[in-house]
Amino acid sequence: MSKYKANIEITLRKSILDVQGKTVEKALHSIGYENISEVRIGKFISLEIESDNQDFALEKVDNACKDLLANPIIEDYKISLEIINQ
C-alpha cells in the first residue's frame, strides 16, 4: 500500500455565471487592477488516500468527486495526485 495526496480544484462550469467571481473582479478593477479578467472562484480540497497504485488512487478520488465532492451538473473538477510514501 502506498499513500497519495490528492489536490482537487472545483470550479463552477464555464456556462454558469459565477457571481462571486464577477463581484471580486469588479472589486479588483475598482482598486486599480484593470487588466484582470475572467476571475472564477472555486473550492480547493486536499485529501490523502491509501492505494496499491496511482491508477487505483486516481480512480477512487475521481469517483469520490462524482459521488460527493463535486456536482457535475454545475461544477468541473481537476485532480492532481502525488505520492507521499511507498
Add this chain to the structure above:
Amino acid sequence: MKFGVVVFPGSNCDHDAYYSIKHNIGCSVEFLWHKDASIPNDIECILLPGGFSYGDYLRCGAIARFSPIMKEVINFANKGKFIIGICNGFQILTEAKLLPGALVRNENLHFICKDVYLKVINKNTPFSNKIDKDVIKIPIAHGEGRYIADNETLNQLVENNQIVFKYSDELGNINNNINPNGSLLNIAGIINKNRNVLGMMPHPERYSEQLLGGNDGVSIFNSILNFL
C-alpha cells in the same frame, strides 16, 4: 393521512412545517430523524424542510443527501409516494437526483428574505390542484436559490409541464425584473416526471395562517389531501 417531516442536523423550518400540517391542515404528522433507517408504513407524504442541513458544507444539500434516511426517502419516491422539498429540502432533492437541475448562489449574492408572488403554472398536479388563485404570495428566505439546468433539461421541464411555480409580479407577469435570484425561466418550483416529488424554494409553511401575514401556503398542502 399522515405526514413525516425529516429532521436533519441544521434543519430550522422543521417545527414550522410540523405546526402547519398539524394545526393549519389538521393532519397527523411526525418527525423523522435523519439517522432513521426506515419510514413508518402509515406515512403518505414526506416533507424535507428548510434550513442549513449539515451547515450547508460543501454544497447545500450535498451531505444531507447521504443521510441514512435519504436511502429510504429515495425508495419512498420510487414507490410513487409524495415528497415535498422546501428550500433546503429542494436543494437536497436535486442533490439526490430526485429532481433535475441544481440550485446555486443568488445572482445578486444576497441572502433574500421577503414575500414573493408566484404564478401557478400547472394546477394539474398532486401539489397544486386545490390552489384557487392564479398568483399566490409566499415568502422566500435563501442565499442559494438560483435554479440552473442545461437547455435539454429546461426543455423537458417545459414540455412535460413540470414547472409548477414561477416568480412573477402580483398580476402574474413573469419577467427578469421580478426574478429575485436569477433562476432560469423564473423557476421557483418544479415536479419530477412521475409527478410525486415537488421541490420549491418559497416557504408555504410560513404562510399557512393569516396571523403570519398570509395563508396561501395552505392550498399546497391541501392539494395533496385532495389528491389522495
